[in-house]
Amino acid sequence: KQEVTQIPAALSVPEGENLVLNCSFTDSAIYNLQWFRQDPGKGLTSLLLIQSSQREQTSGRLNASLDKSSGRSTLYIAASQPGDSATYLCAVRSLQGGSEKLVFGKGTKLTVNP
Amino acid sequence: GAVVSQHPSWVICKSGTSVKIECRSLDFQATTMFWYRQFPKQSLMLMATSNEGSKATYEQGVEKDKFLINHASLTLSTLTVTSAHPEDSSFYICSASTSGYSEQYFGPGTRLTVT
Numbered sequence: 001k002q003e004v005t006q007i008p009a010a011l012s013v014p015e016g017e018n019l020v021l022n023c024s025f026t027d028s029a030i031y032n033l034q035w036f037r038q039d040p041g042k043g044l045t046s047l048l049l050i051q052s053s054q055r056e057q058t059s060g061r062l063n064a065s066l067d068k069s070s071g072r073s074t075l076y077i078a079a080s081q082p083g084d085s086a087t088y089l090c091a092v093r094s095l096q097g098g099s100e101k102l103v104f105g106k107g108t109k110l111t112v113n114p
Numbered sequence: 115g116a117v118v119s120q121h122p123s124w125v126i127c128k129s130g131t132s133v134k135i136e137c138r139s140l141d142f143q144a145t146t147m148f149w150y151r152q153f154p155k156q157s158l159m160l161m162a163t164s165n166e167g168s169k170a171t172y173e174q175g176v177e178k179d180k181f182l183i184n185h186a187s188l189t190l191s192t193l194t195v196t197s198a199h200p201e202d203s204s205f206y207i208c209s210a211s212t213s214g215y216s217e218q219y220f221g222p223g224t225r226l227t228v229t
Contacts, residue, residue, distance in 0.1 A: 004157075036220075043120075043207055043222035044158075089158070099171075102148075102218060104157040 002027045002094050006105035013080055014113050021075040021108045023090030028071050031100060035064050035075050036089040038107065044089065048075070080112045117141055118210050120221035127198055128229055134194045135224045137208030143188035144210035148218060149181075152205040164191055198228040 003026045013019050023033070032051045036044040048057045048064040050073070056065040063076040077084060087107040093100055117140040127133045137147060146165050150158040162178075164170035164185035172178045182194040191210075195202055205225050209218040 041205075041223070041225065044220040046217075046220075049217065091158075099163070101160055101163075104159075106155065106157045 002030075002092060002096060002103045004090055004092055004103050004105035006088075006090055006108050008108060009106065010109040010111075012111040012113065015080060015082060017080050017112075018076070018078050019080055019110070021077070021088050021090075021110070023073040023075070023105055025071045025073075025092045025094075025103075027094055028068050029094055030068060031093040031095075033064075033066055033073050034091045034093070034102070035062075035073075036091065038087045038089055040087075047088075077110075080110075082112045082114045085110055085112050116219040118144075118208065118219045118221040120206075120208055120224050122224060123222060124225040124227075126227045126229060129199055130197055132194055132196045133198060133226065134192055135206055135208075135226070137191045137193070137210065137221055139189050139210040139219070142210075142212060142219075144191070144212065145188065146211050147185055147191040148209040148211075149183060149191075149193050150207045150209065152207060152223075158207060161193075195226065198226075200228045202226065203228045 005024050007022045034049045035047045050057045050066045061078040066073045087109045089107045091102045091104045119138045121136045149161045152158045161176045162170045162172045164183050166185050166188050170183035185191040207223040208221045211218045
């Protein structure tokens with residue numbers, strides 16, 4: 001059974017700092033990995049999707065890496081801003097019970113202080 | 115593109131009543147729709163997967179008679195919580211994709227409170 005763990009559970013940084021969020025998964029047989037952002041009481045916004053054959057994806061100040069063999073991914077946020085404050089969720093798509101499913105971690109709650 | 119809406123965004127109902135939540139794909143045809151539940155500080159947990167015109171497939175531990183899912187068209191799926199109890203209070207999020215294997219697009223969620 002696929003399990004996804006995100007560390008740390010919460011992170012507070014001053015504005016302008018570069019930071020790394022970590023995600024690990026137990027079964028390396030994944031189709032892809034996705035990072036999402038969730039604001040309080042809101043739905044999910046997809047940030048980056050990395051296919052299993054890829055090593056990293058970049059979008060603006062965000063860079064996500066994937067090491068499938070070790071079951072790890074990192075989300076790097078450069079020059080953090082108060083508007084980056086949100087919960088960041090990692091999810092992997094893999095075969096579960098005969099069908100492809102997204103399995104989510106519990107998230108990292110990020111606070112960027114002005 | 116790829117916008118998914120949910121209605122209502124929040125709802126309060128009394129114990130024992132039923133409540134329906136709608137999920138719509140606004141600019142694409144969603145062959146497959148997914149319903150998730152999220153408790154505070156917890157992961158999104160998949161409740162069920164539905165394909166248009168077919169019966170939903172429920173995850174282990176999810177009562178199909180309590181959480182009724184209808185996916186009657188390529189743009190609309192509904193989740194009905196029947197005989198609601200306070201423990202059903204949660205954040206319900208739907209997701210849609212053009213097939214079961216393509217990228218999923220998520221709705222804004224519905225906050226259900228059962229009193």
